[in-house]
Amino acid sequence: MRNVFLICLGATLLLGAEHEQAGAKRGPRDILWRLRRGNIAYVAGRQSVAQVTPARRTSLVAAQRPHAVILTCADSRVPPEYIFNEGLGALFVVRVAGGVADPVTVGSVEYGVEHLHAPLIVVMGHTRCGAVKAAIETPAPTGAPTGPGANIESILSLIRPGIPKGPSQSDPWTSAVYGGVAQTMADLFRISQIVPEMSKKEEIGVIGAVYDIETGKVTFSEMLTKDKVEHASETARLLEWKPALQLASARGH
Numbered sequence: 631m632r633n634v635f636l637i638c639l640g641a642t643l644l645l646g647a648e649h650e651q652a653g654a655k656r657g658p659r660d661i662l663w664r665l666r667r668g669n670i671a672y673v674a675g676r677q678s679v680a681q682v683t684p685a686r687r688t689s690l691v692a693a694q695r696p697h698a699v700i701l702t703c704a705d706s707r708v709p710p711e712y713i714f715n716e717g718l719g720a721l722f723v724v725r726v727a728g729g730v731a732d733p734v735t736v737g738s739v740e741y742g743v744e745h746l747h748a749p750l751i752v753v754m755g756h757t758r759c760g761a762v763k764a765a766i767e768t769p770a771p772t773g774a775p776t777g778p779g780a781n782i783e784s785i786l787s788l789i790r791p792g793i794p795k796g797p798s799q800s801d802p803w804t805s806a807v808y809g810g811v812a813q814t815m816a817d818l819f820r821i822s823q824i825v826p827e828m829s830k831k832e833e834i835g836v837i838g839a840v841y842d843i844e845t846g847k848v849t850f851s852e853m854l855t856k857d858k859v860e861h862a863s864e865t866a867r868l869l870e871w872k873p874a875l876q877l878a879s880a881r882g883h
């Protein structure tokens with residue numbers, strides 16, 4: 631019995647050490663690796679609750695030091711902490727229907743990177759997004775929106791510019807989701823002064839992502855390069871997607 635206890639204790643310490651080791655590296659690519667690994671665990675149903683304990687809760691009372699800012703949709707099927715197998719204090723999550731970037735959400739993202747020093751920003755859309763579908767199906771009003779639908783229209787108006795025009799490789803809804811992430815990214819770089827400056831200095835990494843609500847998998851774009859960031863305002867394709875590489879990487883773990 632004592633041996634079993636010692637083995638269990640050893641395994642617990644090892645797991646704890648692995649977690650601390652992963653958390654110790656704070657470069658954008660280290661954090662991306664951690665999120666990818668967490669998503670693989672989530673897809674496989676191997677989530678951990680090790681970082682959602684009373685001890686963890688009390689350890690965070692004095693301060694938080696999240697390692698990623700996630701700007702994503704308010705959809706109830708898209709909880710970032712579950713999707714990336716993270717616990718308390720790990721992710722600074724900004725959620726709004728459609729995952730759009732406006733001064734309020736951009737200000738929250740800026741707070742996460744400038745004041746809390748999170749080294750990575752993830753702009754994440756998701757498949758079958760109702761806000762994106764509404765933006766596709768609802769014609770833009772001719773004048774300033776009024777009446778009971780005005781507030782929702784303020785969200786849709788931010789999504790519509792990202793909807794691809796003409797034929798697309800995948801179904802229109804999914805294409806619009808990817809287009810929406812690109813649009814949010816472009817808006818983030820247009821509205822913010824802090825995010826482009828920190829990106830140019832390579833103090834933070836910025837990446838796009840799409841979460842598949844059926845498989846649980848997150849497909850990431852390429853991390854934005856310094857060159858891309860410097861030309862963000864005139865670059866039509868700010869994000870490069872390589873789903874095939876993402877799938878290969880996921881299988882490799």
Ligand SMILES: [Zn+2]
Nearest residue numbers: 703705759760
């Ligand atoms: Zn959504």
